[in-house]
Amino acid sequence: RNYYGGNWASFSFSGLCSWIRENKQKRDVREESDDWRKLILETEEAISLNMKDNTIQHIEYICYANQDLAEDVNEAGALRKLSAFGVSDNGEATQGSEKECQPVESQSLGPESCEVSPESITCNDPESATERSDAEMTSESENLCDATSDESALEKGKMENASTAETAALEPKKITYTQIVIEGRRFNIDLVSKLLYSRGLLIDLLTKSNVSRYAEFKNVTRILAFQEGRVEQVPCSRADVFNSRQLTMVEKRMLMKFLTFCLDYEQHPNEYEDYKEYKFSEYLKTQKLTSNLQHFILHSIAMVSEADSGTIDGLKATKKFLQCLGRYGNTPFLFPLYGQGEIPQCFCRMCAVFGGIYCLRHSVKCLVVDKESGRCKAMIDHFGQRISAKYFVVEDSYFSEKTCTNMCYRQISRAVLITDQSILKTDSDQQISILTVPPEELGLPAIRIIELCSSTMTCMRNTYLVHFTCSSTKTAKEDLEPIVQKLFSLNSETERESENEGGPEKPRVLWALYFNMRDSSGIDKNSYDSLPSNVYVCSGPDCELGSDYAVKQAETIFQEMFPNEEFCPPPPNPEDIIYDGDGTQTEDPGFSNSSNVITKPSPEENSGGDGDSNQFSEEQHEE
């Protein structure tokens, strides 16, 4: 595997195409060498690990955008690589891949679904990645030429965009597949689609640990609802409610009254006591609320299931939503610039700054268990290197089928669309929206849609990136395509003109991807077959909107390993103690009293003799 972060990763467009290809590849193409077995002593046994991730299934992608006959288009910015970072492909492999990613039909005779045949991929063996990066250095001059020509392509793209920017508001710009490929690195497409609750555990953790310094966020600008085939905005803040044009005066008062109550519902038990055993949807019916308002509250604010969420669940969820409002903006949610995939990197950076080491591009062959003590002693990587450790945190997907025999995983259905217009057009084309669509049939899962605009740095200008998520009942396409069809037009350019007379024009899908992802959350460690006690399992992403699950899990694992340590403590001497050549302390560290705590200089480092081991201590400031 040539990328990191597992199913939390995010990709540029070409990176995503490679990810698709890699996942469609036959599972067992690798040749197994048993050399590593020699490294295991008689007193030890091995728990072999998966060499390949099996968590992604039913990948399908469809290109609806015009394939303007372009053959050899490449992502601009010299991006010719498989991974989101790190390991590079050689040029040939990527060119191959890009062609493969283009639907076979080059004319827009209608949308063409294309399958990549695994046989045709011979040039891209992930295992040989390391060798390739050597080769790539020698062919540098080649790459340089590419870089320059690619850049001019990008320049051109930019000019085109700029010249049409003014008209864009009136008429959606016709984006072709070639443009998507050329501007491919403007996309940061997350495999998971989540938001941060502005008072959720992840925000708390990021701020507390100061990891937040590495990320920037945008506030989600709109909460949407889908009723009777129409998308509309849900008023949720006080100002929204009063300014709303869809609500009648009476409705405004009803909604305000109910939301005000929810904010401290615990104080008014008599209001809901009798309905404790009811479903929240039933409870709402007993309140003075129109059905329109009930829909807003149930699906867009509380975002709970109509079929099985109780009154208390609903009130709790509504309260959580309301409490998060107004902290950073008009909705309770934040989205990281460049996508969710930034968050793991931010934690990595903080860790590295404090001396943590990441050995990337090593896959793990097996864990080594001491027969006598039953504890795990070491792991062996694919170079046959043995690395000893006390604790092992292993993601669920690493374990082989044998270890997971008793497991029955849930699945997540995902779709990612690149579209040409927002699902609800307004004056501003830079909206970030969340829309929860209740299921057609009671009892089925609701579908969560997050629409991102280009200023989130996840898609190119004049496009939107739309993420769909629900817990699976069937394949992702079966679960999600019906709603995609309701919200978007899947027709190619030519068909569009004739169709849809009268009704408002729907945004058009340019490119779509469907896949199922394993949901390994909520699994008890004991369900895995005989794991040593010092091996800790962490799950892949869950299906929820927030990241509370992952944060809690990380903390729990950490506490089990180090019961006396604080989890992600504020850095004692953060980079705020940045030595400032001007002698001005610009950012207030707020930790200034402990500026000498962290560096534990080794004796050699002190030998400089100036007695000041901490090169960033404030004493060093000059005026």
Add this chain to the structure above:
Amino acid sequence: MMAIRELKVCLLGDTGVGKSSIVCRFVQDHFDHNISPTIGASFMTKTVPCGNELHKFLIWDTAGQERFHSLAPMYYRGSAAAVIVYDITKQDSFHTLKKWVKELKEHGPENIVMAIAGNKCDLSDLREVPMKDAKEYAESIGAIVVETSAKNAINIEELFQGISRQIPPLDPHENGNNGSIKLGKQTTQTTRRCC
């Protein structure tokens, strides 16, 4: 009053070429043979005048991540400039320099200013990389190039002055961070209650 512009500058290059030493020389005017890894400091700052602006460099060091080629794209985000360092006494380090440039082109912002520093020029007896090679290469990618010595404080100021001059003037349209939110700096945004 002169306007202060914050400019993120990231450092790249193999382990041992002198990246941390260059920053240390520039920011603290100090050199230490046994420079300790920059534990706990993610970036350092220094402000220099440039025309009628003040450029406040936020200099990001790699925190040793380069050793395992494990720099995340995040490291490059929003950089105005990158200093790519090689060691004039090590041909290898000049070779990998090109790889760093490539990585930068892939992950870095579009109009990033690139500066190449051939460090340890005080050790010219041991030179393996001719200045000419570096000049040619730099020209081919449109980068600034200087030979530096963090040890003897040669060309370090000049390196950053060179970067300053290449920074395009502030685009009035690109007013700051177009509404993005930084957490933690206790955003005392109008804490408006919803209801």
